[in-house]
Structure formats: C-alpha cells, structure tokens
Amino acid sequence: xxxxxxxxxxxxxxxxxxxxxxxxxxxxxxxxxxxxxxxxxxxxxxxxxxxxxxxxxxxxxxxxxxxxxxxxxxxxxxxxxxxxxxxxxxxxxxxxxxxxxxxxxxxxxxxxxxxxxxxxxxxxxxxxxxxxxxxxxxxxxxxxxxxxxxxxxxxxxxxxxxxxxxxxxxxxxxxxxxxxxxxxxxxxxxxxxxxxxxxxxxxxxxxxxxxxxxxxxxxxxxxxxxxxxxxxxxxxxxxx
Amino acid sequence: xxxxxxxxxxxxxxxxxxxxxxxxxxxxxxxxxxxxxxxxxxxxxxxxxxxxxxxxxxxxxxxxxxxxxxxxxxxxxxxxxxxxxxxxxxxxxxxxxxxxxxxxxxxxxxxxxxxxxxxxxxxxxxxxxxxxxxxxxxxxxxxxxxxxxxxxxxxxxxxxxxxxxxxxxxxxxxxxxxxxxxxxxxxxxxxxxxxxxxxxxxxxxxxxxxxxxxxxxxxxxxxxxxxxxxxxxxxx
Numbered sequence: 084x085x086x087x088x089x090x091x092x093x094x095x096x097x098x099x100x101x102x103x104x105x106x107x108x109x110x111x112x113x114x115x116x117x118x119x120x121x122x123x124x125x126x127x128x129x130x131x132x133x134x135x136x137x138x139x140x141x142x143x144x145x146x147x148x149x150x151x152x153x154x155x156x157x158x159x160x161x162x163x164x165x166x167x168x169x170x171x172x173x174x175x176x177x178x179x180x181x182x183x184x185x186x187x188x189x190x191x192x193x194x195x196x197x198x199x200x201x202x203x204x205x206x207x208x209x210x211x212x213x214x215x216x217x218x219x220x221x222x223x224x225x226x227x228x229x230x231x232x233x234x235x236x237x238x239x240x241x242x243x244x245x246x247x248x249x250x251x252x253x254x255x256x257x258x259x260x261x262x263x264x265x266x267x268x269x270x271x272x273x274x275x276x277x278x279x280x281x282x283x284x285x286x287x288x289x290x291x292x293x294x295x296x297x298x299x300x301x302x303x304x305x306x307x308x309x310x311x312x313x314x315x316x317x318x319x320x321x322x323x
Numbered sequence: 324x325x326x327x328x329x330x331x332x333x334x335x336x337x338x339x340x341x342x343x344x345x346x347x348x349x350x351x352x353x354x355x356x357x358x359x360x361x362x363x364x365x366x367x368x369x370x371x372x373x374x375x376x377x378x379x380x381x382x383x384x385x386x387x388x389x390x391x392x393x394x395x396x397x398x399x400x401x402x403x404x405x406x407x408x409x410x411x412x413x414x415x416x417x418x419x420x421x422x423x424x425x426x427x428x429x430x431x432x433x434x435x436x437x438x439x440x441x442x443x444x445x446x447x448x449x450x451x452x453x454x455x456x457x458x459x460x461x462x463x464x465x466x467x468x469x470x471x472x473x474x475x476x477x478x479x480x481x482x483x484x485x486x487x488x489x490x491x492x493x494x495x496x497x498x499x500x501x502x503x504x505x506x507x508x509x510x511x512x513x514x515x516x517x518x519x520x521x522x523x524x525x526x527x528x529x530x531x532x533x534x535x536x537x538x539x540x541x542x543x544x545x546x547x548x549x550x551x552x553x554x555x556x557x558x559x
Contacts, residue, residue, distance in 0.1 A: 145538035147499035149510060150531050158524035252391035256503060263394050276401035284390045291389040
C-alpha cells in the first residue's frame with residue numbers, strides 16, 4: 084500500500100466531489116419535474132399522451148445510459164450544421180450540457196414509474212372525500228394526491244438518487260473529470276488501482292450514506308403517523 | 324444519416340454490428356450466470372446463523388451497490404493483471420507479461436455487480452418459502468439435501484424469477500460499460516464505426532436499437548418463463 088500516493092490523491096479526488104454532486108443534483112431536480120409530467124401523462128385517459136409517455140419510459144429503461152450519453156454527445160456532431168443553424172450547437176458541444184441532459188432524461192423515465200406507483204397507491208376514499216367537499220381538480224391534485232403520492236414514492240426515489248450519484252460516473256467517458264474521471268486519470272498514470280479505488284470508493288459510499296440518512300430523515304418528517312406508531316410500540320414495551 | 328453504411332458484408336457495418344450484439348449477449352449471459360452463483364452464495368451467507376458470514380455478505384452488497392460499476396471495472400482492469408502477474412511469477416516462475424483477457428475482466432466486473440443485486444432477490448425468495456413446508460418435509464423424514472432440492476430450490480426459483488428478470492435487464496445494460504476497456508461488443512463496435520465513417524449518430528442509434536431489441540426479446544422470454552413457472556399456481 085502506497086501511503087504517499089493516498090495522501091497525494093485524496094485532496095484531488097475530494098476536490099472532484101462538487102462536480103459529481105452538481106451533475107447528480109441538476110439531473111435529479113430537472114428530472115423530477117419531468118418525471119411528474121410523464122407520470123401524469125401515463126395516468127391520463129388521453130390515449131396519445133399515454134402512448135408517448137409509455138414509449139418514452141420503455142425506451143429509456145431498455146437502453147444503457149452510456150448509449151444515450153454517446154448518442155447525445157457524439158451523435159449530435161453529425162448534425163452540427165443543423166444545430167448551428169438553430170443555435171443549439173453551443174449547448175451540444177459542451178460535455179456538461181450533454182451529461183446533464185442524458186442523466187435527466189434517464190432519471191425522468193425511472194422516476195416517473197416511481198411517482199406513478201405513488202399516485203396509484205393514494206386511497207380512492209381520499210379522492211372521493213376531497214371531491215365531496217367540492218375541491219377543484221387542481222386543488223385536489225395539489226393538496227391531496229401529490230402530497231400522499233410523494234410520501235409513498237419517497238423510499239423508491241431515495242434509491243433512484245443513489246443510482247443517479249453512481250450514474251454520474253459515466254460523465255467521465257465524455258471528458259468530464261468528476262470523481263471517477265479523476266480516479267481513472269490517476270490510476271492510468273500511476274498504475275496503483277487499489278489505493279485510488281479505496282479513496283474513490285469511500286467517497287461514493289460516504290455520499291450514498293448521506294443520501295440514505297437524508298431520505299430516512301425526510302421519511303420520518305413527512306410521515307407523522309409512522310412516528311406515533313413507533314412511540315406506541317415503545318410505550319407498550321414500557322408497560323410489560 | 325447514411326443507412327447504406329449498415330449493409331451486410333465488406334462494404335457495410337451491418338454484420339460487424341450484429342457480431343457486436345452477439346458479443347454483448349455472450350458477455351451478458353456469462354456475467355449473469357456468474358452473478359446468480361455469487362448471489363446464491365451470498366444469500367446463503369446473509370441467512371446464516373454465523374454473524375461474521377452475515378457481516379461479510381452485508382459488506383459485499385453495500386460496497387458493490389454503493390460504488391459505480393465503472394470504478395469497479397477500472398479496478399479489475401488495472402489491478403487484475405497485476406494480481407495475475409504476481410501469481411504467475413510466484414507459482415510458475417512465469418515472468419513474461421500476462422494480462423487478464425478483457426472478456427474475463429468484464430465478466431467478473433459485471434458478474435460481481437449482478438451478484439449483489441441477485442443476493443437480495445434470492446434472499447427475499449428464500450424467506451418467501453413458508454416455514455411450514457420445510458417443517459412438513461422434515462416431518463416426512465426428508466434429509467437435508469433432499470429438502471433443499473425438492474422443496475426449497477423449486478419454490479425459490481419461482482419466487483425469484485421476476486426479480487432475477489430485473490437483474491438480467493440491469494446486467495444487459497451494464498455490459499455496455501465494458502466497452503471502455505476495449506471489449507468489442509455493441510458500444511465498442513459502434514465507436515469504431517463512428518470513428519472511421521464520421522457518422523456517430525448513425526452508429527449510436529443502431530446500438531440503441533440493438534439494445535432495445537435485446538431487452539424487448541429477453542423481457543418477453545422472462546414473462547413467458549414466469550407464466551410457465553406459475554402454471555400450477557392459483558392467482559386472483
């Protein structure tokens with residue numbers, strides 16, 4: 084074990100964490116908004132809307148993220164003239180734009196399925212009750228369906244966040260030096276894969292640990308009923 | 324987009340791309356088989372009475388599922404050869420340059436990753452087998468090996484099938500990552516074609532369609548297998 088190398092590389096790899104986080108956060112935030120729209124399309128009675136959403140989810144879930152990424156980053160080069168004409172080439176020649184676009188489109192497909200599951204688990208009685216007191220469709224969605232669905236979808240979405248943090252590593256294949264990119268650069272230069280793997284691996288495990296904790300905390304906060312149930316159990320235990 | 328690039332034979336890349344797809348399929352099947360073997364082993368460890376075995380299995384699934392596959396590929400690709408060379412020199416006095424074949428490197432990496440997901444699927448399936456059945460088998464005097472073969476395995480296989488179908492889809496997609504270390508599967512072949520014809524979109528969209536095809540066909544296969552496995556089971 085080369086301790087000197089570990090000491091030298093440690094700050095470099097930690098320095099790349101903001102890049103990893105920026106990729107994951109941008110994709111997750113924009114992807115979430117898109118996922119809600121797609122989930123609603125899949126739940127709608129409108130056949131064409133349903134079809135578009137179904138096709139989108141099917142296609143993005145059946146193909147590797149790497150292909151999607153290369154298709155956007157390298158594939159766009161084939162239509163450079165056209166993209167220049169409509170003024171989009173400035174965006175498509177940037178690896179950062181392409182990476183965030185690919186990650187966003189990808190997470191939107193997976194996220195929409197998680198949200199759809201959440202919406203479908205909303206008890207029908209709640210919807211009926213809201214209608215009975217005269218809520219409009221948008222109010223019903225905003226106040227009843229969306230909050231309950233989100234609470235149900237949270238554990239699944241937590242998993243998706245972890246998958247996205249891992250997926251950012253693919254950005255290294257299109258020249259972005261996030262944690263995996265830096266790690267590969269150092270490994271190729273020093274041929275000391277084990278040392279670098281340990282540092283980079285620890286960084287990812289730490290990030291994912293934080294995500295898991297954060298989601299668990301959010302789950303507790305959004306679910307007051309769950310907390311009282313736990314309290315009841317412990318109260319019961321005291322009596323015995 | 325020039326589709327004549329994709330014709331069969333010397334003039335086009337159609338046959339090369341199909342060969343790439345076969346390589347993808349081969350490495351996916353091997354990784355998947357390895358993953359199921361690893362997964363069964365670690366699932367047994369997770370269900371073991373011995374705490375250290377459980378910890379080891381927990382460590383494996385946590386680490387593998389928390390670290391990007393690409394990083395694991397770099398570790399095995401750059402580190403596997405070094406380990407192999409040390410072993411070759413120490414055991415056989417073979418000092419020449421040896422390297423782990425890329426196919427094996429890729430298979431090990433993707434297999435390790437598939438194994439971590441398969442562990443959870445198989446563990447869940449084992450727990451889904453009603454305890455009473457094992458007790459009943461014991462009551463009629465079945466030995467441990469027979470109980471395992473006749474009672475546990477067939478039911479675990481049935482319960483695990485949907486989850487293992489998901490693991491297959493993941494495995495199939497993850498094989499694309501092996502292209503970064505040079506295995507000539509779909510992605511690598513597409514990159515080569517894109518590089519020499521300057522038509523990257525044509526080649527990557529072909530790769531995209533090939534993956535879509537492989538995923539759709541195998542998905543249908545798994546649904547069929549599920550129907551077959553559940554043919555004697557009543558459901559609502």
